Amino acid sequence: MFVPLQFALTLLGAKVDRARRLEGGASAVEWVIIAAIVVGICLIVGNILLGALQNSARNIGDDIENPGIGGG
Numbered sequence: 126m127f128v129p130l131q132f133a134l135t136l137l138g139a140k141v142d143r144a145r146r147l148e149g150g151a152s153a154v155e156w157v158i159i160a161a162i163v164v165g166i167c168l169i170v171g172n173i174l175l176g177a178l179q180n181s182a183r184n185i186g187d188d189i190e191n192p193g194i195g196g197g
Contacts, residue, residue, distance in 0.1 A: 138160075
């Protein structure tokens with residue numbers, strides 16, 4: 126599991142536990158919904174970044190294998 130994602134899940138889990146103990150806080154259902162939205166956003170952003178990094182790494186590998194003529 127990604128370390129930032131694991132951190133986010135741990136942090137949200139702690140907030141959910143705290144909200145359950147506090148009567149004035151958000152309900153557990155609300156926290157679960159918020160957590161699901163945050164995790165979904167993290168997964169989407171992670172997939173976008175992963176694709177961009179893989180594409181850049183592929184381009185760099187291609188440039189190393191076929192350096193071409195010229196430069197600069």
